[in-house]
Amino acid sequence: MIDKASEIESVIRVNNLSRKFGNFTAVDNIDFQVDRGEIFGFLGPNGAGKTTTIRMLTGIIEPTSGSAIIQGHDIRKESILSREHIAVVPEQANVYLDLSVWRNLMLMAELYGVPRDRRINEGERLLDALGLMNKKDSKARELSKGLKQRLMLCAALVTDPEVLFLDEPTSGLDVQSARLIRKIVTELNDDGLTVFITTHNMIEAGDICSRVAIINKGRIAAIDTPGNLRSMVRKHHYVEAVFREQAPPLKKLEAIPDVTGVECDKEVFRLYTETPGSVATMLVILTLDLGLELEQLNTRKPSLEDVFLYYTGEGGK
């Protein structure tokens, strides 16, 4: 057991972790750490290595090389001990369809050795919190996709994990289920639960994640807070303008110093630049010189989606 004080705050510490399938390298020497109490987002396009990483960290598959430590336990040398601290909600709700909601929940709790009284109390509390109490005795096969995913979250939480792994937890769910799962996860995080989440939903990642890592082709392309990542992609900053009645000619807009590109979507003009403040000033001057009038003027940072596309090679990196 690794028991260094410096590593206590790092709930997950990944060093040079790799996984190959034959000649294909799914995860290629990745390094990162997740601190206690964080919601850590793991973003990447399909096939980037997100699920493979989660599967390695949760003991489903073994790494080809490298190491990962969860709550002080090496996932290879102390696999069982490392798994005692975690719970997993996979992308596809894999409940036992022929068992009732309650049986599914209790089975998972028993597997993790949760004492009888606690698993019953916690089970009932979680079913209530996730709106499943009225389905307690229903077979899991009778549940909708959203309700199955809620049951998966219940089954994970009833084991009282310190780290919760969520693999695309809201993918394809109805709005209510997705919102409820996000709400519960955020509340649990407020109470100290560390969350490792993969998602395609950039708004979700931007809203709930303390930090995000972007993985592309098996390698980590960037790690930081969503705000810092947005600031870093400077060429995707832009000035957004709407003109009253008439807009300046496109060539005049493109000629403003430091403007790297102009897009026009109906009446909204976007002037891309690394210096949005000075471009906004120049735009005001240009508008006045031409005797025109501005209706709206905003400087914008790129969205997390822009950042994602930038780092995954589809945004002009």
Added chain:
Amino acid sequence: MSTHSDRIIWRRQLHGSLVILKKNVLLYYLKPPVLIFGVLFPVFFFLAFKMGRHISTGAVVPGMVAMALWFTASAIGPLVTPWERNAKTYERLISSPISLCSILAGDVLSGFAFGCAISVIPVILGLLLTNAEIANVPLLIGVILAGALSFSSLGVLLSAPPAASPSNIMLLSNLVRLPLLFVSGIFVPISQMPAWAGWIAPLSPLSYASALIRTSYGSVPYFPVWLCFLMLFIFTAVLFAASCRFHRMYRAKGL
């Protein structure tokens, strides 16, 4: 000498195996493949062997008990892992803090319990409806327990290869179980089988269980009793160790 934490870990793993047993009882004992290959198969084989032949019904009871034990104890293993892989629930199990060997031990216990329970039926029917008499009850109980453990381990081993569908593994399991049935002294005692079959018989765990069951019903033992038990325990150990190895090898395949 084991430390306190080692004992806690062992207790947790044993508890995990029992939870797996409970899950399997709830989910798989009444699944159609188990009922068809575990319960109906021995009945049909019995009828095929008995009908139209001048053999007293009592004489076929030991074979029937051995066949029931063979098919039922080895029926659960080939179903559980392929079914769970297919339903994606396998990932939940192997990401829990229960070792793969403890999960497999739970599967072995499931087959063991199923085999023991169902094998009692032909024993009771034989006593009630035929002239078969049990000469040595403790021996019969012992062989049912030892045989069920061994056959169940074989079933778990057969479930190791990843398959697109659980039925593929059931097919594979029958490819192994059926030939062994004919060389293990079920229908004809090993002493009366052709020489070549007598050479193959010791390679099958069913031969030792079958010989012991016949002995418990008063026949002259073909193998010494101690050797039969020793071989059944060796088969159990080897088959379980091989199960752990091959399941670990194929764990991530097809997930």
